Amino acid sequence: xxxxxxxxxxxxxxxxxxxxxxxxxxxxxxxxxxxxxxxxxxxxxxxxxxxxxxxxxxxxxxxxxxxxxxxxxxxxxxxxxxxxxxxxxxxxxxxxxxxxxxxxxxxxxxxxxxxxxxxxxxxxxxxxxxxxxxxxxxxxxxxxxxxxxxxxxxxxxxxxxxxxxxxxxxxxxxxxxxxxxxxxxxxxxxxxxxxxxxxxxxxxxxxxxxxxxxxxxxxxxxxxxxxxxxxxxxxxxxxxxxxxxxxxxxxxxxxxxxxxxxxxxxxxxxxxxxxxxxxxxxxxxxxxxxxxxxxxxxxxxxxxxxxxxx
Ligand SMILES: Nc1nc2c(ncn2[C@@H]2O[C@H](COP(=O)(O)OP(=O)(O)O)[C@@H](O)[C@H]2O)c(=O)[nH]1
Ligand SMILES: [Mg+2]
Numbered sequence: 001x002x003x004x005x006x007x008x009x010x011x012x013x014x015x016x017x018x019x020x021x022x023x024x025x026x027x028x029x030x031x032x033x034x035x036x037x038x039x040x041x042x043x044x045x046x047x048x049x050x051x052x053x054x055x056x057x058x059x060x061x062x063x064x065x066x067x068x069x070x071x072x073x074x075x076x077x078x079x080x081x082x083x084x085x086x087x088x089x090x091x092x093x094x095x096x097x098x099x100x101x102x103x104x105x106x107x108x109x110x111x112x113x114x115x116x117x118x119x120x121x122x123x124x125x126x127x128x129x130x131x132x133x134x135x136x137x138x139x140x141x142x143x144x145x146x147x148x149x150x151x152x153x154x155x156x157x158x159x160x161x162x163x164x165x166x167x168x169x170x171x172x173x174x175x176x177x178x179x180x181x182x183x184x185x186x187x188x189x190x191x192x193x194x195x196x197x198x199x200x201x202x203x204x205x206x207x208x209x210x211x212x213x214x215x216x217x218x219x220x221x222x223x224x225x226x227x228x229x230x231x232x233x234x235x236x237x238x239x240x241x242x243x244x245x246x247x248x249x250x251x252x253x254x255x256x257x258x259x260x261x262x263x264x265x266x267x268x269x270x271x272x273x274x275x276x277x278x279x280x281x282x283x284x285x286x287x288x289x290x291x292x293x294x295x296x297x298x299x300x301x302x303x304x305x306x307x308x309x310x
Pocket of ligand 2: 066067068
């Protein structure tokens with residue numbers, strides 16, 4: 001089944017994508033990235049069909065070895081006859097338009113963008129059992145992927161010595177698994193050791209604070225180059241699959257739903273504000289705020305109340 005070149009509704013595209021039509025899936029993803037009505041239609045069809053995939057965030061500092069590791073994970077999972085998709089989210093990527101290459105999807109986005117979350121839902125609904133979501137950049141975007149994923153793998157390279165990059169970026173707090181990459185290089189054992197020590201202290205701290213679920217991420221050594229530790233990493237990921245850890249899956253689903261609702265509300269508010277029907281009010285507020293007759297927050301509140309009233 002191939003998709004007709006044009007004039008397809010989001011519903012038709014979604015149905016074709018579900019039947020395994022990769023071109024249709026690519027067009028759904030592009031529509032989601034472009035935030036079009038077609039994308040919204042497709043998502044209405046796909047959303048209820050999602051919820052089976054294991055969404056795994058792979059994050060860490062630039063150059064840590066994420067992309068290389070993701071390729072190895074894909075190969076290992078495919079060897080087990082699993083359907084795997086990779087969603088690479090990079091706000092600085094020069095590639096636009098939800099480019100899809102085989103089962104690799106690139107989006108010039110942040111992890112917290114509704115488009116990224118919608119893409120994960122679409123891949124899930126189209127039957128990919130494992131969706132690896134690679135995020136690059138620093139700080140914000142990397143932490144945001146944790147809200148999107150069921151399981152978060154933080155990748156840390158050894159050459160940083162005792163300067164643990166993931167710690168600086170606040171990444172250890174969101175890690176379910178820490179993968180020390182490039183284990184073929186000297187210093188990897190030391191990095192793993194200092195990470196384990198740090199995380200033990202962190203876990204004690206969490207327990208003392210009576211947190212709901214003290215985190216004690218596993219630290220694993222992997223070398224994509226030597227091919228060592230990849231199978232063990234995949235096993236560690238699989239142990240956290242939603243079906244095997246329903247409580248964690250429930251918590252992840254709630255975090256995801258919360259982020260999606262808040263982001264969708266913000267996106268709708270922005271679009272409505274800038275749409276024709278509210279343009280005049282917005283223009284008046286712009287003049288008032290620019291002239292210092294009103295502060296921006298008061299103007300925003302007034303406009304938001306106007307949105308809710310219709
Ligand atoms: N020695 C060694 N180098 C690696 C390994 N994995 C990745 N690299 C190298 O590290 C660099 C960054 O890798 P990449 O996967 O692009 O990192 P990313 O920015 O985190 O996606 C590249 O030059 C890779 O060849 C590994 O297991 N061992
Ligand atoms: Mg990369």
